[in-house]
Amino acid sequence: MADQSNQRHPKKHTLNSTHFQGFWCPSEFVPNIISFQNHFQALDDDIVLASKPKAGTTWLKSLAFTILNRHRFPLSVSPLNTTNPHDLILFFELSHYRNGRLPDFAGISSPRLFSTHLPYHALAESIKQSNARIVYITRNPLDIMVSQWHFVRSMPELADWPLDACLERFCRGEEAFGAFWDHVSGYWKQSMENPRKVLFLKYEEMKENPVGEMKKMAEFMGCPFSVEEEKAEAIEEIAEFCSLSNLKNLKVNKNGAVKNVDLILQTRSFFRKGEAGDYVNFLSPEAAERYSKIVEEKLKGSGLTIKMCC
Numbered sequence: 251m252a253d254q255s256n257q258r259h260p261k262k263h264t265l266n267s268t269h270f271q272g273f274w275c276p277s278e279f280v281p282n283i284i285s286f287q288n289h290f291q292a293l294d295d296d297i298v299l300a301s302k303p304k305a306g307t308t309w310l311k312s313l314a315f316t317i318l319n320r321h322r323f324p325l326s327v328s329p330l331n332t333t334n335p336h337d338l339i340l341f342f343e344l345s346h347y348r349n350g351r352l353p354d355f356a357g358i359s360s361p362r363l364f365s366t367h368l369p370y371h372a373l374a375e376s377i378k379q380s381n382a383r384i385v386y387i388t389r390n391p392l393d394i395m396v397s398q399w400h401f402v403r404s405m406p407e408l409a410d411w412p413l414d415a416c417l418e419r420f421c422r423g424e425e426a427f428g429a430f431w432d433h434v435s436g437y438w439k440q441s442m443e444n445p446r447k448v449l450f451l452k453y454e455e456m457k458e459n460p461v462g463e464m465k466k467m468a469e470f471m472g473c474p475f476s477v478e479e480e481k482a483e484a485i486e487e488i489a490e491f492c493s494l495s496n497l498k499n500l501k502v503n504k505n506g507a508v509k510n511v512d513l514i515l516q517t518r519s520f521f522r523k524g525e526a527g528d529y530v531n532f533l534s535p536e537a538a539e540r541y542s543k544i545v546e547e548k549l550k551g552s553g554l555t556i557k558m559c560c
């Protein structure tokens with residue numbers, strides 16, 4: 251699974267974006283997206299984890315993998331102990347279809363787990379037409395913005411990216427993989443129309459009630475927790491195993507880079523604070539209010555409520 255191509259031919263990080271199929275997208279991923287859309291054949295029992303960058307992707311991958319494989323891998327021998335979540339569940343557009351590859355999924359056992367940052371409308375048609383299920387996670391977009399800013403600045407060539415520039419991009423909806431309001435609305439609408447197709451989760455609710463949200467996930471993914479597991483506190487154990495503090499302190503997530511991407515992405519850069527409302531430590535109240543108003547206005551009438559300013 252692991253290849254070292256990113257280390258032999260590292261690509262420089264840039265903020266170059268292309269407006270493509272109705273959303274802004276890092277330019278280097280456009281060919282990968284087209285290839286994914288043209289070639290990916292979904293199976294009815296596939297599970298796709300979808301999110302905007304910084305909405306809780308890494309956490310969702312860890313939870314979904316652990317819940318789904320809990321009878322195969324006791325926590326002590328889980329591959330997550332030695333593998334970064336992004337090398338365990340690969341993104342279509344960053345990993346599987348990178349650099350002209352046409353992946354062979356024959357060896358992957360069912361149900362197959364995939365992930366994507368793409369908006370709903372840009373998914374391969376076979377995902378939409380089949381019974382494949384989608385677990386979507388979103389988060390307070392003010393926290394997404396601040397988390398994204400930290401992530402970008404962790405790349406040496408972009409270390410001086412100003413927070414103001416990041417704010418302006420988000421206010422214009424020019425962030426990677428689409429404006430928050432468009433991304434979230436696409437999956438929200440599908441989850442309302444077909445709750446068996448899309449499970450819509452919120453990072454903050456996952457933090458407040460991990461057990462309840464993980465039970466929802468397990469049921470949706472077709473592997474509900476048994477009464478015995480609940481009594482034995484198996485859900486709490488998985489929550490603890492997938493917690494930021496546990497994953498962040500694993501050797502694999504302290505040093506080294508994600509393997510199955512063409513960019514150099516340090517594994518540690520996916521684990522920072524993991525708090526709800528951390529934006530208050532970085533954005534002025536005026537800046538937060540400005541962006542909140544734009545988001546509220548854009549989501550008006552959608553039926554979706556996103557709690558933003560604390």
Ligand SMILES: Nc1ncnc2c1ncn2[C@@H]1O[C@H](COP(=O)(O)OS(=O)(=O)O)[C@@H](OP(=O)(O)O)[C@H]1O
Pocket residue numbers: 301302303304305306307308309312393396397398400492493494495497520521522523524525528
């Ligand atoms: N296990 C776990 N539990 C709770 N929170 C976690 C976890 N793992 C990562 N994080 C926090 O999620 C933020 C990174 O977002 P993503 O994982 O969506 O990033 S990415 O899209 O995969 O690049 C980033 O949030 P911030 O700390 O606010 O920057 C991470 O710290």
